[in-house]
Amino acid sequence: MAAPKELTSSTLSVTVHPTNPMTTTISTVSLPESLASNDVLIKVEAAASNPKDWSHLVATGASINSGDDLAGVVLAIGPDVTRFKPGDQVAAFHPMGKPYGAYAEYAIAPEHTTLHIPDTLSFEEASTIPLVSLTAALTLFRRQGFTSPWELDAQEKNQNTPLVVYAATTSLGAYAVKLAKLSGIGPIIAIGGGSCESLRGHLNKPEDVFIDYRTGMEKVKHDIKQLAEERQ
Ligand SMILES: NC(=O)c1ccc[n+]([C@@H]2O[C@H](COP(=O)([O-])OP(=O)(O)OC[C@H]3O[C@@H](n4cnc5c(N)ncnc54)[C@H](OP(=O)(O)O)[C@@H]3O)[C@@H](O)[C@H]2O)c1
Structure with missing residues (x-):
């Protein structure tokens, strides 16, 4: 599918810093003009946290959007995505260390780590599943x-x-x-x-x-x- 530009071209995104105590900053990040072939753009409704979200940053000294567990609604799909369409409710694992992580309004995850969620599951519950x-x-x-x-x-x-x-x-x-x-x-x-x-x-x-x-x-x-x- 073409760039999600008509829907959104940027996202508010949280950067986590390995300071003691930990700190965060929020900034506006541009989204890619077109999605990679197997990528899914998701409007994040809930993000879950894991120990590695801070421990990897402390170990490496990196400052990134370290959230990788999320649930939300599919906004757009890459040209080769077959299992999802805009509007689907999903949970997803965002690949660690890559851009467009879960602590943001919009995140990007590959099709193979994205899953459909049933109506009976809340976004908060679903976000705890992937990793x-x-x-x-x-x-x-x-x-x-x-x-x-x-x-x-x-x-x-x-x-x-x-x-x-x-x-x-x-x-x-x-x-x-x-x-x-x-x-x-x-x-x-x-x-x-x-x-x-x-x-x-x-x-x-x-x-x-x-x-x-x-x-x-x-x-x-x-x-x-x-x-x-x-x-x-
Ligand atoms: N979450 C992930 O996706 C993930 C992925 C990869 C690796 N890990 C690793 O797996 C470990 C657990 O992570 P988690 O997210 O599952 O943690 P978690 O759900 O936050 O687990 C916390 C629980 O650990 C138990 N606990 C504390 N000290 C313990 C001890 N000495 N012996 C046995 N249990 C103890 C306590 O259970 P009680 O309250 O019942 O006593 C505590 O409530 C961490 O080392 C984490 O880095 C987690």
């Missing part, structure tokens, strides 16, 4: 080599494969547990803390077990070892 779900999926299905839930034989291939998820009550850990359950991986030993109530609903007793890290690392190690011995 954390991608990270959990890469960890389980790329790095650990489990069969992903969108492969037909996942349940069969993953069954009886125990998985320890440390920090299961973080956003990332909770997604790892949910994706593991969808894929038939288990039993699961989930180690978490105070935010355990929402996670408990995803664990099947008695095979899955929750261990509270606040009891101390020695107790956590003891409980895992005991479980492993009991279930040999």
Whole structure:
């Protein structure tokens, strides 16, 4: 599609600075005259934050619009985009370090990291999905080599494969547990803390077990070892 110029040619954008304490500035940034072939221009309704939004900046000393998780409405699409059209409600992962990030009125994300969202999900809820779900999926299905839930034989291939998820009550850990359950991986030993109530609903007793890290690392190690011995 041609340049989104008739809709908007610039965006207010937030730059995050790695100062201590962290500071931000807002400026007007020109949008590209035409979109790259697979890019989607999105009017941002909600942006979510992740630890890397500040930690990468502190590590590199860079000042950028570091927001990468967003949800909003498609405004325009690149010429090769097939899965989206203007007006669609979407969530998207903006590629880290690139221009036109999530802390802005308008952001640009590639088609392959953009997803449709249902009416039942708010923009705020949807904006929390992209990076954390991608990270959990890469960890389980790329790095650990489990069969992903969108492969037909996942349940069969993953069954009886125990998985320890440390920090299961973080956003990332909770997604790892949910994706593991969808894929038939288990039993699961989930180690978490105070935010355990929402996670408990995803664990099947008695095979899955929750261990509270606040009891101390020695107790956590003891409980895992005991479980492993009991279930040999
Ligand atoms: N979010 C992402 O997309 C993403 C992507 C890549 C990497 N990561 C990395 O994954 C880690 C978690 O990030 P997140 O965004 O998921 O964090 P988060 O949702 O903000 O998690 C915070 C929770 O961590 C738990 N926690 C704190 N200290 C802990 C400890 N010593 N042992 C176990 N759990 C502890 C606490 O849970 P309770 O309140 O239940 O005690 C706390 O509420 C970070 O190191 C982050 O850099 C995150």
